[in-house]
Amino acid sequence: MKKTIVFSLSLLLCLIACKEEKKDEVVTSTTVALKTKISPKDFEGIVEGDSVKLYVLTNKNGLEVTFTNYGQRVISLHVPDKNGKFEDVVLGYATLDEYLNSPRSFFGSIVGRYGNRIANGSFSIGENTYSLAKNNNGNHLHGGDKGFESVVWKVDNATSNSIDFSRTSPDMEEGYPGNLDIKVSYALTDDNELKIKYQATTDKPTVVNLTHHSFFNLKGEGNGDINDHVLMINADGYTPVDDGLIPTGEIDKVADTPFDFTKPKTIGVDLEEDFEQLKMGNGYDHNFVLNDTPKNDDGLVLCAKVLEPISGRTMEVFTDEPGVQFYGGNFMDGTTIGKSGKPYVFRGSFCLETQHFPDSPNKPDFPSTLLEPGEVYTSNCTYKFGVSAE
Numbered sequence: 229m230k231k232t233i234v235f236s237l238s239l240l241l242c243l244i245a246c247k248e249e250k251k252d253e254v255v256t257s258t259t260v261a262l263k264t265k266i267s268p269k270d271f272e273g274i275v276e277g278d279s280v281k282l283y284v285l286t287n288k289n290g291l292e293v294t295f296t297n298y299g300q301r302v303i304s305l306h307v308p309d310k311n312g313k314f315e316d317v318v319l320g321y322a323t324l325d326e327y328l329n330s331p332r333s334f335f336g337s338i339v340g341r342y343g344n345r346i347a348n349g350s351f352s353i354g355e356n357t358y359s360l361a362k363n364n365n366g367n368h369l370h371g372g373d374k375g376f377e378s379v380v381w382k383v384d385n386a387t388s389n390s391i392d393f394s395r396t397s398p399d400m401e402e403g404y405p406g407n408l409d410i411k412v413s414y415a416l417t418d419d420n421e422l423k424i425k426y427q428a429t430t431d432k433p434t435v436v437n438l439t440h441h442s443f444f445n446l447k448g449e450g451n452g453d454i455n456d457h458v459l460m461i462n463a464d465g466y467t468p469v470d471d472g473l474i475p476t477g478e479i480d481k482v483a484d485t486p487f488d489f490t491k492p493k494t495i496g497v498d499l500e501e502d503f504e505q506l507k508m509g510n511g512y513d514h515n516f517v518l519n520d521t522p523k524n525d526d527g528l529v530l531c532a533k534v535l536e537p538i539s540g541r542t543m544e545v546f547t548d549e550p551g552v553q554f555y556g557g558n559f560m561d562g563t564t565i566g567k568s569g570k571p572y573v574f575r576g577s578f579c580l581e582t583q584h585f586p587d588s589p590n591k592p593d594f595p596s597t598l599l600e601p602g603e604v605y606t607s608n609c610t611y612k613f614g615v616s617a618e
Contacts, residue, residue, distance in 0.1 A: 263292045263314055264304040266567060270323040271296050271303070278380035280324055285389050285416040290314065291613065293416055298324060299377040300393050300412060302336035302442050304567070307420070307613040310540030315448035317541065319577050322567035330564075334441040337377035338412060339370045341397060341404045342597070343439035344515070344553060344586035347474045351589035353405070353433045353598065360403040365472045370441075372402035377441070381412075390415040399432065406432030406601075421612045428605040435597045436605045437584045443557070443577035446536035446543060450570030454557060454578050455496025458535040461489035461554060463516035467585055467594075469508050477591050479517055487514065492535070495556060495578065511558040511575065515551045515585050528608055532580050535616055546610040547582035550595045555579040582609040 262268075262284065271282035275298055282303065285293040292306040292314075303321075306314045320335040321327050327335075349360040349368040361372040370377070381393040390413065397408040408430050415423045426438045445454055466487050467475040482488040486498035486506055499511055506512070522530050528546035532554075535542050545552070557575040564572045588594040599605045 262294070263290075263306040264294055264316060266294060266304055266322055270325075271298075273324050275324075275328065275380050280380055281383075283383065283386050283391050285391060285414070287389055287416050287420065288418045289420060291416060291420055293414075293422060295391055295414070296324065296327075297381045297383050297393065298327060299336075299379070300338040300381045301327070301377070302440075305422070305442070307541060308615065310615045313539075315451075315539070315541075316568070317444055317446050317448060317543075319443040319445065319449045319572055320567055332378070333564075334370060334377050334443075336442045337440075338381075338393075338438060339441050339581070340376040340410070340436070340438045341371050341402070341408065342368070342435060342437045342589075343370060343441075343581060343583050344437065345369050345472075345474055347472070347587045347590050349403075351435060353435070353589075356405070358403055358405060367472050367474060374402065376410075376438075384411075389417070404434055406430035406434035406599075408434060408436065408599075410438070412438075419612065420614060421610050424609045424611075426605070426607040428599065429601075429603070430599050430605075431601050433598060433600050435589045436599045437588070437597045438605075438607055439553075439581040439583045440609060441579060441581055442611075443579055444534070444543065445577045446534060446541040447539060450566045450568050450572060450576070453496075453573055453575045455494065455499070455575055456537065457495050457578065458492045458537060459489050459495050459554075459578075460492040460533045461516050461552065462519050462522075462530050462532065463552070464490065464519055465517040467515045467517065467551075468505050469514060469586075471508055473509060473513060474587050475515065475585060475591065475594075477593065482516075487512075487516075489516075489532075489554075492533070496575075499556075509558060512554050512556040513558055515553050515583070517551055517585075518547070518549070524610070526608070526610070528610060531582060534578070534580075537616075540616045540618075542614045542616055544610075544612040544614070545580050545582065546608075546612065548606075548608045549582040549584060551583050551585050553579065553581040553583055553586070555581070582607070 268282040346368040349362040360368040531545040
């Protein structure tokens with residue numbers, strides 16, 4: 229009798245294990261019926277000895293997000309318009325090879341260790357000064373020559389609507405001190421939210437500023453420019469920059485300037501204004517200092533809201549970060565051909581990167597990005613998609 233019970237229990241455990249394997253298989257299978265035209269096989273490969281795959285998240289409303297663990301990238305994001313038509317609203321490439329062989333891009337990736345710029349590629353912690361790559365007009369940008377977007381991440385867990393990544397950035401990688409253990413989780417909820425949660429710890433004092441870098445066009449990727457998108461940014465202030473796009477250290481009011489998005493307006497309406505900060509960035513490429521309210525049910529501040537008036541698609545951004553970098557696609561020039569075969573034109577996308585402020589390690593009056601041993605870095609960002617009732 230005991231042998232029969234053991235055998236039955238073993239069989240039951242086997243069946244459960246097989247079922248779980250099939251559940252995970254749905255996430256990575258090359259036979260899943262996807263909205264995206266991207267082939268999962270085109271994202272299968274080995275990069276520096278590590279396996280790379282395509283992963284798929286879906287929700288009950290038909291939203292679909294695909295990821296690769298190379299650079300922890302969102303490859304496609306399908307959301308509906310007011311007529312229920314789904315479009316991919318993020319820019320990117322159709323194959324892993326294009327990401328590997330094209331000039332460095334941040335399409336859909338995580339950015340780190342430090343998102344945005346650090347002046348002169350240098351910062352100090354106590355008596356120690358650290359030198360970083362000067363990879364952007366004499367300054368340091370987005371983690372250096374090989375940032376977090378250019379490495380393979382471990383997938384700790386993948387289900388039909390969530391995925392968890394992890395990695396240890398070794399001491400002095402790209403010049404940053406400390407072994408930094410990072411965990412990032414993404415969840416696609418049935419409220420049409422893509423929730424991102426970051427966590428990191430270190431064994432030496434270091435600086436950390438992680439962010440997500442999807443390039444959005446709510447008309448659909450490659451479908452013209454974004455100047456007619458209607459944008460609200462919940463910020464009464466912003467950090468003006470010098471000609472290297474490094475903050476001056478001041479916080480200026482947005483009122484009575486082209487940087488006032490406190491009331492919704494089209495992105496392009498003030499772009500031709502004779503305003504020095506617009507000339508500095510060839511448009512908008514600035515950090516906005518977020519207000520403290522209102523907050524959603526998760527306690528995250530409403531950062532921004534975007535409406536594409538033709539499709540009716542909307543996107544809200546929520547965060548617990550003090551700032552957001554609004555970038556209006558000013559350095560795009562039509563030479564990059566995207567995954568649908570269309571050129572990515574000048575101002576053909578926008579980014580809303582929730583973050584601490586640029587160059588904070590050198591600006592003691594800015595919110596600190598210092599992480600000490602024994603502390604836990606956390607950051608949260610939610611992109612919520614919808615359709616306008618108007």
